[in-house]
Amino acid sequence: MAKARSEFVCQNCGAKYMRWQGQCRECGEWNCIVEVPAAAVAPTPGRQAAVRAMSGFAGAAGSGIKLLSAVSARTTARLPSGYGEFDRVLGGGIVPGSVVLIGGNPGAGKSTLLLQTVCTLSQNLPVLYITGEESLEQVALRAQRLQLQSDRVQIAAETSIEHICALAAQARPAVLVVDSIQVMHVDGIESAPGSVSQVRESAAALTQFAKQSGIAVFLVGHVTKDGALAGPKILEHCVDCSVFLTSGNDPRFRTLRCQKNRFGAVNEIGIFAMTDKGLREVSNPSAIFLNRQEVTAPGSVAMVVWEGSRPLLVELQALVDGSPYGNPRRLSVGTDQNRLAMLLSVLHRHAGLQLADQDVFINVVGGIKVEETAADVPLCLALLSSFREKPIDKRTIAFGEIGLTGEVRPVASGQERIAEAFKQGFTRFIVPKDNAPRRTPPEMEVHLIKRVNELNALI
Numbered sequence: 408m409a410k411a412r413s414e415f416v417c418q419n420c421g422a423k424y425m426r427w428q429g430q431c432r433e434c435g436e437w438n439c440i441v442e443v444p445a446a447a448v449a450p451t452p453g454r455q456a457a458v459r460a461m462s463g464f465a466g467a468a469g470s471g472i473k474l475l476s477a478v479s480a481r482t483t484a485r486l487p488s489g490y491g492e493f494d495r496v497l498g499g500g501i502v503p504g505s506v507v508l509i510g511g512n513p514g515a516g517k518s519t520l521l522l523q524t525v526c527t528l529s530q531n532l533p534v535l536y537i538t539g540e541e542s543l544e545q546v547a548l549r550a551q552r553l554q555l556q557s558d559r560v561q562i563a564a565e566t567s568i569e570h571i572c573a574l575a576a577q578a579r580p581a582v583l584v585v586d587s588i589q590v591m592h593v594d595g596i597e598s599a600p601g602s603v604s605q606v607r608e609s610a611a612a613l614t615q616f617a618k619q620s621g622i623a624v625f626l627v628g629h630v631t632k633d634g635a636l637a638g639p640k641i642l643e644h645c646v647d648c649s650v651f652l653t654s655g656n657d658p659r660f661r662t663l664r665c666q667k668n669r670f671g672a673v674n675e676i677g678i679f680a681m682t683d684k685g686l687r688e689v690s691n692p693s694a695i696f697l698n699r700q701e702v703t704a705p706g707s708v709a710m711v712v713w714e715g716s717r718p719l720l721v722e723l724q725a726l727v728d729g730s731p732y733g734n735p736r737r738l739s740v741g742t743d744q745n746r747l748a749m750l751l752s753v754l755h756r757h758a759g760l761q762l763a764d765q766d767v768f769i770n771v772v773g774g775i776k777v778e779e780t781a782a783d784v785p786l787c788l789a790l791l792s793s794f795r796e797k798p799i800d801k802r803t804i805a806f807g808e809i810g811l812t813g814e815v816r817p818v819a820s821g822q823e824r825i826a827e828a829f830k831q832g833f834t835r836f837i838v839p840k841d842n843a844p845r846r847t848p849p850e851m852e853v854h855l856i857k858r859v860n861e862l863n864a865l866i
């Protein structure tokens with residue numbers, strides 16, 4: 408008799424192996440490979456439940472081969488969430504039939520953000536809020552305390568995916584919120600809620616349900632200690648957008664950042680303030696990151712970085728200090744460590760700044776992460792300023808990329824950056840020559856630079 412075949416599947420990333428091993432070679436996760444009978448890989452209970460619940464919706468089944476141009480893309484108008492910052496992160500609003508995963512630490516405000524969103528949406532659209540973690544009374548209490556319009560919000564406390572699909576098929580909401588995916592379970596799977604197989608199956612079922620019904624689904628996801636989404640990696644693969652709500656150094660503010668978006672750019676951020684009345688949008692985020700002292704100390708400079716589709720003014724700080732050890736430290740918080748090493752070499756070679764016996768620390772104020780090369784010029788200015796102990800004029804703003812040969816290169820959206828900084832009251836500009844402002848009002852002092860050594864004269 409033929410031996411019953413089985414395979415070994417990584418519960419984190421789905422990689423398959425011939426035999427068991429302790430660590431998955433694909434994703435590096437430990438103890439995540441389990442033996443499954445080969446036949447059991449076929450349709451799973453969760454997806455079957457989703458299909459059953461779907462029977463009331465048209466256009467569900469597979470439809471054979473078509474020409475792409477002949478597929479009528481349902482021109483789906485995006486639904487505004489009622490929060491401009493949230494909409495921008497999602498790429499311009501909620502796409503019907505999409506699945507959005509919202510991750511974040513406990514207490515980040517995921518439940519608050521989604522409750523506020525459904526309450527706003529419910530004024531025009533049917534919505535369904537599924538709470539698996541909090542009781543109905545707790546949610547009601549929160550809505551009451553935040554003075555939200557909750558009279559049209561449909562809500563249920565439920566943790567079974569089958570029941571959720573059935574409830575949603577019956578209520579036919581435009582937006583379904585499931586808080587959270589880690590407490591959901593699919594009948595017919597042995598493992599406990601929160602385990603990899605339960606999370607994967609629950610997410611797969613809800614994704615299938617969303618795609619076929621056109622209901623936009625928000626899933627709340629927990630994160631692990633090191634900040635990654637708890638659960639299988641495929642969770643992030645199967646959703647359309649994955650956004651993170653995080654708090655930076657300042658506990659009053661929350662940043663919403665997109666990591667994956669099938670319907671828009673991923674580099675957008677939205678900024679909210681957590682108040683006693685819930686989350687409030689921050690319409691002028693530059694004001695937070697640029698909360699500067701009256702007198703500037705050496706080593707501090709303001710810069711304009713481009714975040715998604717808008718400029719953001721951020722303060723950059725550098726500290727250059729004699730190193731007591733033979734091996735000086737180079738540390739950067741908020742910017743790229745390797746880029747710092749490169750710029751130190753460029754400054755040495757092309758601007759005569761010798762820091763080989765100095766510790767160098769870089770910090771971007773406000774806990775924001777700057778990945779743009781436009782931060783090169785401000786970084787060099789801050790280093791020079793700290794080393795020489797000469798403060799930079801408080802009205803100064805800088806941006807620009809620096810190349811290995813010491814040349815200063817232009818960056819994208821230079822005009823918009825200059826306009827934003829001018830609007831915020833900056834009048835002294837240190838910018839690449841090719842980013843020269845088109846219009847210079849009399850109070851504007853512009854220094855156009857072509858080579859990194861020209862920075863020496865500006866400190």
Ligand code: TYD
Nearest residue numbers: 513514515516517518519681682683684685
């Ligand atoms: P919550 O949405 O429950 O977090 P999550 O679902 O991401 O775990 O947010 C709770 C936190 O937000 C909690 O630490 C208290 C704070 N908070 C306020 O400061 N003001 C408010 O009005 C609310 C509702 C919460």
Ligand code: MG
Nearest residue numbers: 517518540586
């Ligand atoms: Mg919560």
